[in-house]
């Protein structure tokens with residue numbers, strides 16, 4: 001086992017790309033061999049470099065390379081890695097107490113986070129929140145609450161949706177490989193409806209028309225009075241950063257209200273400033289009944305929440321919700337530091353600015369490379385979908401080749417999408433603009449290398 005050492009006072013990490021070896025370097029390669037012998041094969045690796053330090057918008061590996069981070073650990077370190085306010089609050093909390101179990105003896109941090117969630121999530125109705133460890137767990141609990149509140153069992157999810165890897169959330173997730181393949185049987189009473197996907201939908205299809213198409217499937221195949229909840233990512237994450245056509249979410253909200261079903265907005269990837277507003281639903285003034293949160297909320301520590309209408313949240317009996325670690329005090333301290341950073345540094349404004357810079361450069365790139373079929377996203381949640389020129393045929397090979405070239409050149413990018421043909425960009429919102437520009441330059445070079 002690696003020995004723990006006394007923590008030195010660490011200087012701030014220079015916000016720069018610096019390559020001193022090939023990527024991955026020899027030390028990372030050696031560690032990858034150790035990893036293969038010790039870690040289960042099913043846990044994948046996007047970029048085989050071992051990280052030693054990270055700060056702001058860079059990751060520094062064990063070979064001394066400083067990489068530009070366009071992934072934020074999958075939309076988590078929105079406030080930057082090791083953000084000062086997060087570090088300070090976590091250090092203070094971890095020295096006071098690390099755990100009591102909130103269900104045994106409560107503490108302020110949990111209540112503070114719930115109050116912040118109740119304040120920041122869409123709508124000014126009376127709300128309650130409950131905290132969990134992971135996004136999947138939050139989604140599971142939102143479904144539990146919707147079922148106990150409505151006394152119905154059917155759950156509607158969407159094509160291309162991703163909600164996690166537990167049994168119920170695997171059922172809600174659309175894509176088989178790698179998330180579900182061989183892991184069934186899955187939870188029953190989950191039904192899938194078509195998503196609004198403007199790039200792939202018939203030209204000119206409006207959000208209202210896409211919603212009518214989805215709701216027709218629900219009414220015919222499930223029955224409106226059987227639906228406990230409709231679970232939707234307001235901007236899809238793993239499914240390919242799909243932004244539904246305007247009016248789609250509002251139509252779902254209206255249908256849920258009219259039919260006594262609960263609208264659950266899964267804002268786990270899109271929430272907490274990522275899209276340039278606190279929540280993606282805010283852009284269209286949609287007020288969901290329940291909102292699930294995780295990822296960006298706690299600056300890198302595991303914390304998730306369900307927030308929503310008091311009458312739904314309070315519908316579960318005492319003891320019906322919880323878990324040993326849910327709302328751990330250290331994770332709550334991190335969330336408070338993270339939310340404080342978002343407010344103090346106007347990270348919504350930063351996300352919008354990043355979105356403008358990225359989208360303009362990517363649209364320019366799309367005029368040169370006809371493999372780029374679509375540039376889309378909202379705020380600092382931006383993607384390009386690669387297709388065979390002039391068609392909708394997915395081009396996953398080019399997406400993988402561009403990602404590989406970026407990695408070799410010191411830029412961390414991620415792919416996603418049902419067809420694996422989407423390159424997504426999620427930089428920490430505190431990334432200096434010079435680093436953002438440099439990262440986009442590397443991306444342009446990677447496209448040029450496609451030939």
Ligand SMILES: Cc1ncc(COP(=O)(O)O)c(C=O)c1O
Nearest residue numbers: 134135136162163164237268269
């Ligand atoms: C929209 C959405 N929901 C749920 C999850 C699952 O979260 P976790 O990995 O924390 O369980 C994710 C993770 O990527 C997500 O993007």
